[in-house]
Amino acid sequence: MKPLIALRSVAPLLLTGILVALVQGSLPDYWYFVLVVAGINIILAVSLNIVNGFTGQFSIGHAGFMAVGAYTAAKIVMSTRGLVSTGAGEQLVFLGALAAGMVTAAIAGFLVGMPSLRLRGDYLAIVTLGFNEIIRVIIENSEFLGQATGISGLPKLTTLAYVGMAAAITVMVAVRLLQSTHGRALLAIREDEVAAEAMGVDTTGYKVRAFVIAAALAGLAGGLLVFYLQLCTPKSFTFIKSIEVVAMIVLGGLGSVSGAFLTAAVLTILLETLRGFSEYRMVVYSLLLIFFMLGRPAGLFGTREIWDLLPRWRRKAAAGGAP
Amino acid sequence: MSAPVLEARKVTMQFGGLKALSEFELVIEPRELVGLIGPNGAGKTTAFNAITGVYPPSSGDVILSGERVNGQRPHQICGKGIARTFQNIRLFKQLSAIDNVRIACHQRAQAGFAAAVLRSGGFLADEERITRRAEEFLQVMGLAHRRDEQARNLPYGEQRRLEIARALATGPKLLCLDEPAAGMNASEKVSLMELVRKIRDDFGLAILIIEHDMRVVMGISERLVVLDHGVTIAKGSPEVVRKDPKVIEAYLGDSYLEEKHIAVPVGGGK
Amino acid sequence: MTEFLQHLVNGVSVGTIYALIALGYTMVYGVLKLINFAHGDVYMVGAFSGFYISHALGVEKEPTLAKALAVFVGSMMICGVLVFLMERFAYRPLRHRARLTALITAIGVSLFLEYFMQLSGWFGPASAPFPPGPTPRFFPQPMSFETPDLPLGELSIQKVDVISFLVAVGFMLALQWVVYRTRFGTSMRAVSFDSQVAGLMGINVNRIISGTFIIGGVLAAVAAILVASSRPSINPLMGLMPGIKAFVAAVFGGIGNVPGAMVGGLVLGLAEEYVAGYLLSSYRDGIAFALLIVVLLVKPAGLFGTFRPEKV
Numbered sequence: 031m032k033p034l035i036a037l038r039s040v041a042p043l044l045l046t047g048i049l050v051a052l053v054q055g056s057l058p059d060y061w062y063f064v065l066v067v068a069g070i071n072i073i074l075a076v077s078l079n080i081v082n083g084f085t086g087q088f089s090i091g092h093a094g095f096m097a098v099g100a101y102t103a104a105k106i107v108m109s110t111r112g113l114v115s116t117g118a119g120e121q122l123v124f125l126g127a128l129a130a131g132m133v134t135a136a137i138a139g140f141l142v143g144m145p146s147l148r149l150r151g152d153y154l155a156i157v158t159l160g161f162n163e164i165i166r167v168i169i170e171n172s173e174f175l176g177q178a179t180g181i182s183g184l185p186k187l188t189t190l191a192y193v194g195m196a197a198a199i200t201v202m203v204a205v206r207l208l209q210s211t212h213g214r215a216l217l218a219i220r221e222d223e224v225a226a227e228a229m230g231v232d233t234t235g236y237k238v239r240a241f242v243i244a245a246a247l248a249g250l251a252g253g254l255l256v257f258y259l260q261l262c263t264p265k266s267f268t269f270i271k272s273i274e275v276v277a278m279i280v281l282g283g284l285g286s287v288s289g290a291f292l293t294a295a296v297l298t299i300l301l302e303t304l305r306g307f308s309e310y311r312m313v314v315y316s317l318l319l320i321f322f323m324l325g326r327p328a329g330l331f332g333t334r335e336i337w338d339l340l341p342r343w344r345r346k347a348a349a350g351g352a353p
Numbered sequence: 354m355s356a357p358v359l360e361a362r363k364v365t366m367q368f369g370g371l372k373a374l375s376e377f378e379l380v381i382e383p384r385e386l387v388g389l390i391g392p393n394g395a396g397k398t399t400a401f402n403a404i405t406g407v408y409p410p411s412s413g414d415v416i417l418s419g420e421r422v423n424g425q426r427p428h429q430i431c432g433k434g435i436a437r438t439f440q441n442i443r444l445f446k447q448l449s450a451i452d453n454v455r456i457a458c459h460q461r462a463q464a465g466f467a468a469a470v471l472r473s474g475g476f477l478a479d480e481e482r483i484t485r486r487a488e489e490f491l492q493v494m495g496l497a498h499r500r501d502e503q504a505r506n507l508p509y510g511e512q513r514r515l516e517i518a519r520a521l522a523t524g525p526k527l528l529c530l531d532e533p534a535a536g537m538n539a540s541e542k543v544s545l546m547e548l549v550r551k552i553r554d555d556f557g558l559a560i561l562i563i564e565h566d567m568r569v570v571m572g573i574s575e576r577l578v579v580l581d582h583g584v585t586i587a588k589g590s591p592e593v594v595r596k597d598p599k600v601i602e603a604y605l606g607d608s609y610l611e612e613k614h615i616a617v618p619v620g621g622g623k
Numbered sequence: 624m625t626e627f628l629q630h631l632v633n634g635v636s637v638g639t640i641y642a643l644i645a646l647g648y649t650m651v652y653g654v655l656k657l658i659n660f661a662h663g664d665v666y667m668v669g670a671f672s673g674f675y676i677s678h679a680l681g682v683e684k685e686p687t688l689a690k691a692l693a694v695f696v697g698s699m700m701i702c703g704v705l706v707f708l709m710e711r712f713a714y715r716p717l718r719h720r721a722r723l724t725a726l727i728t729a730i731g732v733s734l735f736l737e738y739f740m741q742l743s744g745w746f747g748p749a750s751a752p753f754p755p756g757p758t759p760r761f762f763p764q765p766m767s768f769e770t771p772d773l774p775l776g777e778l779s780i781q782k783v784d785v786i787s788f789l790v791a792v793g794f795m796l797a798l799q800w801v802v803y804r805t806r807f808g809t810s811m812r813a814v815s816f817d818s819q820v821a822g823l824m825g826i827n828v829n830r831i832i833s834g835t836f837i838i839g840g841v842l843a844a845v846a847a848i849l850v851a852s853s854r855p856s857i858n859p860l861m862g863l864m865p866g867i868k869a870f871v872a873a874v875f876g877g878i879g880n881v882p883g884a885m886v887g888g889l890v891l892g893l894a895e896e897y898v899a900g901y902l903l904s905s906y907r908d909g910i911a912f913a914l915l916i917v918v919l920l921v922k923p924a925g926l927f928g929t930f931r932p933e934k935v
Contacts, residue, residue, distance in 0.1 A: 156658065160911075206472060207466070207470060212465075225444070229523055230523050243466075320732060320735065323724050324728070327720060
């Protein structure tokens with residue numbers, strides 16, 4: 031790999047890291063918190079969009095994968111406590127634990143993706159929801175995982191810089207996937223599964239892969255969340271959380287990465303600033319969902335990206351620069 | 354002479370009590386242009402579905418270039434060199450024309466997921482190659498000017514041609530066209546058949562073409578197979594088939610009525 | 624043996640409730656191919672309707688049979704109206720759009736009902752404010768059961784369970800009659816088979832669909848009142864689990880199939896009861912989903928359903 035290309039593949043990551051590192055010291059606590067939550071929601075929405083938006087499957091169990099990743103990471107960090115003393119060592123363990131969480135979540139994604147080979151649309155939705163609930167039931171019954179109270183006393187290892195970089199990775203994966211032959215295969219499945227299959231797309235393989243990627247990223251989000259809250263409980267990963275993520279991508283436009291990014295960020299910030307009305311939060315959510323479906327079922331952006339809405343010359347330049 | 358590109362041996366398709374296709378036999382040699390004709394509901398599309406793996410045949414064998422492919426999934430069969438179009442156009446409607454064709458080049462890509470995410474050199478070269486290939490096929494089908502337009506916004510005739518471009522892009526040895534001329538007027542049909550012949554000559558592939566209207570394929574097919582109620586009632590050169598009394602019987606109703614400009618009620622079951 | 628029979632009794636008692644709710648899912652799915660996600664919340668609204676009516680009638684002070692009937696009928700009517708409005712304003716405009724659009728809307732309606740009912744009350748007395756808020760409320764006994772429970776040795780069968788079983792079976796038999804013996808039922812089955820053709824044959828498809836929704840809503844209300852009479856704690860999220868489980872029951876029996884929903888409900892109720900009783904009691908809520916996943920993988924069409932592959 032040429033050095034220039036190598037640089038290009040990680041440049042967005044470095045940029046975000048530097049930017050967030052510069053900013054995070056000067057933020058008031060409240061905004062720091064809001065931005066962490068927004069970043070995590072961005073990871074969730076953009077990754078779920080790979081399954082629901084690109085591939086046209088319908089998963090409403092994203093929080094289940096979060097839980098798998100979160101509990102894996104939490105258990106690993108807690109069981110290695112005392113073994114590592116230095117700050118750097120702790121950071122390394124943390125990163126390793128996050129990665130392990132991604133792997134276990136990906137395995138869960140593989141297991142849930144398998145039924146999707148046979149199921150379509152609403153049936154699949156119910157299976158993913160069922161998976162979400164089974165995970166919750168298992169956690170609440172497992173002493174090893176702390177039952178309903180969960181695992182508390184986690185060190186506060188998640189920083190805004192980590193969240194920012196994870197969000198950048200997620201967006202990068204989604205956008206680059208979308209603009210590749212693999213992404214087009216996913217889109218083909220969404221558009222017409224029979225035709226996609228006839229054109230040589232291994233539809234089952236791709237569906238499972240979409241699930242695995244999305245699940246791994248959700249696992250990452252879960253890990254980051256619990257090490258920010260310093261608490262890992264099944265309450266953070268209920269079916270309501272899954273629906274919240276679905277709402278974000280539906281409102282943003284299924285299939286639009288920038289749409290998912292923007293709605294996740296805006297909705298989080300909006301709802302956090304309206305904390306006083308937290309009672310009404312889900313009522314507003316649900317009404318938004320209904321009215322959007324009735325009035326603009328494609329969401330804000332449809333399958334388009336923000337840059338598709340820019341003037342033509344800009345689009346041409348973009349198309350020429352990044353085919 | 355190499356092995357035939359397609360050999361169907363006693364292929365039977367049964368849906369519940371209905372035999373949609375019984376003991377279907379067909380051999381297609383390389384570069385052959387074969388017409389599969391028959392009245393509505395004769396089992397033509399069923400034969401296609403059996404060959405391309407949409408439904409595995411209830412019994413019998415489908416052999417592609419000497420390899421038995423029964424029970425393989427459509428994408429695997431596509432990889433072995435069969436491409437098809439659909440009777441009721443099945444384009445990726447919300448995607449651009451170029452993307453429709455690029456998806457068909459999918460099996461040519463070597464770079465994996467990681468390469469795509471990291472934008473490795475191999476991946477970029479792959480993408481470039483795929484794009485160029487897709488553009489070529491658009492050019493061939495006279496769709497270059499529609500490159501970035503959404504498939505659903507193309508006029509009907511161009512959608513049909515885009516479907517053919519997409520099928521060609523998979524690099525088939527055998528191209529199966531399911532009523533490509535459906536819904537076209539007489540002169541459009543003629544020029545489409547010219548195009549089909551040209552594709553066969555330029556790309557050197559075998560073509561199996563389904564047509565409901567016998568006269569359309571008479572001119573270009575070297576051989577015809579006639580189906581009625583799932584049974585092969587005649588096969589052979591157009592001249593022979595045209596004179597076959599069984600074919601005339603099966604067809605008389607339809608073509609007679611059409612010539613007299615009597616509206617034919619649309620048959621169901623398609 | 625007593626234990627086994629006790630589980631049987633409990634399983635059947637829970638199962639009939641699942642079956643009643645499952646019928647609503649299955650019939651709506653039959654005519655619209657829509658999973659009415661909000662159906663479990665209709666059940667919840669049914670319970671709260673009963674709660675408010677009981678309060679208005681002063682049931683807790685002086686329960687009578689007439690009042691019990693009023694609670695029953697009133698709650699059925701409220702649920703009927705609710706589902707009618709739901710179908711008319713949320714689902715009907717989406718009927719010809721992608722199925723997922725309608726599913727997302729249904730999820731939206733479900734969330735709306737759940738969270739609207741969790742808002743703290745705006746009006747009404749402190750004992751029964753509207754909306755009721757998140758805290759569980761006590762559902763007053765619509766009738767007094769002063770006679771002791773049936774004497775069956777160690778086996779305990781509560782009288783309220785017997786009554787609710789009989790009522791549930793009665794409604795199911797009535798439904799069976801409606802679906803297979805009446806003009807409406809014939810039309811409903813026609814719409815379910817092919818709504819377009821049914822429309823061409825002169826069936827008023829909109830009316831049939833509304834009617835189907837209303838029947839489902841009414842049955843959910845019946846289930847709610849029956850459950851609330853024996854387990855009186857009700858809250859705005861009470862519909863979530865029974866709703867999802869009843870859906871599983873419907874899928875198990877073959878969604879769109881009326882007798883299938885009844886069998887599915889009973890099977891699920893019994894499975895839960897026996898697994899919870901003999902194996903792991905705390906895994907009760909997981910059983911439904913495990914069952915669902917197994918069914919969908921082994922026989923996606925369910926017990927009595929027929930799987931129709933997509934035509935190419």
